[in-house]
Amino acid sequence: MRISATALRSFLDDRLALGGVRGALAHKTVPVHRYMPFYYFGGMALFFFAVQVITGILLMLYYRPAAGEAFESVEFIMTTVPFGWLVRSIHSWSANLMIFFAFAHLATVFFLKAYRPPRELTWITGCLVLFLGLAFGFSGYLLPWNQLAFFATKVGTDIAGAVPLIGGWLLRFLRGGDRVGGGTLSRFYGWHVAILPAVTVVLLALHLLQVQIHGMSVPPQTADEARQRRPMRFFPHFALRELFGWTLALGVLAALAALFPWELGEKADPFAPAFQNIRPEWYFMFMFETLKHVPGGEILGLEYEAIPILLFGLAGLVLLLVPFLDRGVVRTGRSPAFTAAGFAALVYIVGATAWGYRSLAPVYAVLATGAVVAILSLGTRRAGGEGQP
Amino acid sequence: MAEESPSIGRRRFLSWFLGTTGGAFLVSVLYPILRYVSPPRIPEASTSEVEVGPVNDPELVEKGFKIVHFGADPVIVVKLSDTDLRAFSASCTHLDCIVEFRKTKQLIWCNCHNGVYDLTGRNIAGPPPKPLTPYRVHLVAKGPGQPASVVVGKG
Incomplete structure (x- = not known):
């Protein structure tokens, strides 16, 4: 029996009510204004998440979550399995790029005030997905069972132990016992491959659904511009641009994985001292650096180290509730206090991170030179463009 | 209570009953889960000299x-x-x-x-x-x- 495409389509349309979805997609538009490029950040993070799902599933075929086998199984993936080095390196690189774009997405949404009503829940689900992304990073970091991972997990779980009242329980809950060991590895694996993905997929679906319901937010300062310019149709114009970005991203991923395969390091040894220059993933660097500079001591039964930990927790909560705290933005479209606070936080995070990586000073010099050249060339082009009739 | 019609009283009673049953059911499910995720304390042989x-x-x-x-x-x-x-x-x-x-x-x-x-x-x-x-x-x-x-x- 031959089935024609049209027949199949009408068969599915009748049963899945796809007509509505297709109609909505056909009419979906994206506002056009000078901040439009920032609309691509979220989609970029989404792309890297998809890469994580696929490479993660592939890694599960060889990985063994036990203290005596985990390191060896990752070594096996890196050295013996055909293209194993590629899959694992892409997984690691993509994880970092995903977090980077999630942060960039958060920052642009924050500064362009896209959390204004009715998008409060879009913001909250987005923040929660970012927090889950960090939890993915933290739990995944331990899985190769190397020295770096071992100490990062010791420190990270000990930090959770500083939470008042429930700290002790939380520490044992995270570690699966009193110490970081095989029990911790089993738990982290369970979260990393089952619990976190399940929760993330649900929240991400809600987040994307909200975006479809409300459309893209137009920043208040570009409202006039967006009104004057004709919106771009999502299909095919915006989607094709996004696809172009994703193709580029895949190329970058493959290049990074091939040129800089992810290191494995030494197998975790619970009885070896922490080595020099030990550091966590770059996105935890600012917290790590802060903890380094807090002296030891106790005030009212609270250890000094607990204070920054609690403050970071509080900052996370404030971030989550921004749409409800920033009331002024609803009336005027402006909230300079929040912009200033966000800028201060950004300066602190970038500053503390750069300070943590101060041993990379030569790299900074190269990047700074590149940035100056880029800014100058952009400036020249704009001046040239304005000069033309 | 005397002024209320008996059906309202019955409804409230049944709602309360249903709520309590639901609550008890939830607790009976969540309690073992909470205990399960808290790792058991394993006694360790005490070392005095090495x-x-x-x-x-x-x-x-x-x-x-x-x-x-x-x-x-x-x-x-x-x-x-x-x-x-x-x-x-x-x-x-x-x-x-x-x-x-x-x-x-x-x-x-x-x-x-x-x-x-x-x-x-x-x-x-x-x-x-x-x-x-x-x-x-x-x-x-x-x-x-x-x-x-x-x-x-x-x-």
């Missing part, structure tokens, strides 16, 4: 220290001279990393957050809030011509 090895152990001589298993706890043994050996808990009191001895500086150092202890285990710089717990060290003669053996015991 033999580290001969006093001229190459690691002790070369690096000046050695991390030993004291039950499940790491203990650092620092050798200052053939007769002056000291031992402390090797878990940094800040965030639980394992410390090392820096021969050049004659200090005990934690690389995770630059915590510094002196050779009595006192926290003297950086984030650590408390001193390292000291352990007892003694040398046991092994007979003529043999190097003495280092033994570490609980404070």
Whole structure:
């Protein structure tokens, strides 16, 4: 029996009510204004998440979550399995790029005030997905069972132990016992491959659904511009641009994985001292650096180290509730206090991170030179463009 | 209550009943789960003494220290001279990393957050809030011509 495409389509349309979805997609538009490029950040993070799902599933075929086998199984993936080095390196690189774009997405949404009503829940689900992304990073970091991972997990779980009242329980809950060991590895694996993905997929679906319901937010300062310019149709114009970005991203991923395969390091040894220059993933660097500079001591039964930990927790909560705290933005479209606070936080995070990586000073010099050249060339082009009739 | 119609009273009673049943059901499901996710406490055989090895152990001589298993706890043994050996808990009191001895500086150092202890285990710089717990060290003669053996015991 031959089935024609049209027949199949009408068969599915009748049963899945796809007509509505297709109609909505056909009419979906994206506002056009000078901040439009920032609309691509979220989609970029989404792309890297998809890469994580696929490479993660592939890694599960060889990985063994036990203290005596985990390191060896990752070594096996890196050295013996055909293209194993590629899959694992892409997984690691993509994880970092995903977090980077999630942060960039958060920052642009924050500064362009896209959390204004009715998008409060879009913001909250987005923040929660970012927090889950960090939890993915933290739990995944331990899985190769190397020295770096071992100490990062010791420190990270000990930090959770500083939470008042429930700290002790939380520490044992995270570690699966009193110490970081095989029990911790089993738990982290369970979260990393089952619990976190399940929760993330649900929240991400809600987040994307909200975006479809409300459309893209137009920043208040570009409202006039967006009104004057004709919106771009999502299909095919915006989607094709996004696809172009994703193709580029895949190329970058493959290049990074091939040129800089992810290191494995030494197998975790619970009885070896922490080595020099030990550091966590770059996105935890600012917290790590802060903890380094807090002296030891106790005030009212609270250890000094607990204070920054609690403050970071509080900052996370404030971030989550921004749409409800920033009331002024609803009336005027402006909230300079929040912009200033966000800028201060950004300066602190970038500053503390750069300070943590101060041993990379030569790299900074190269990047700074590149940035100056880029800014100058952009400036020249704009001046040239304005000069033309 | 007398003014209310009996049906409202019945409805409220049934709602309360349903709510309590639902609550009890939820608790009966959540309680075992909560207990399940809290890892059981496993009793550990208590260690009172551990033999580290001969006093001229190459690691002790070369690096000046050695991390030993004291039950499940790491203990650092620092050798200052053939007769002056000291031992402390090797878990940094800040965030639980394992410390090392820096021969050049004659200090005990934690690389995770630059915590510094002196050779009595006192926290003297950086984030650590408390001193390292000291352990007892003694040398046991092994007979003529043999190097003495280092033994570490609980404070």
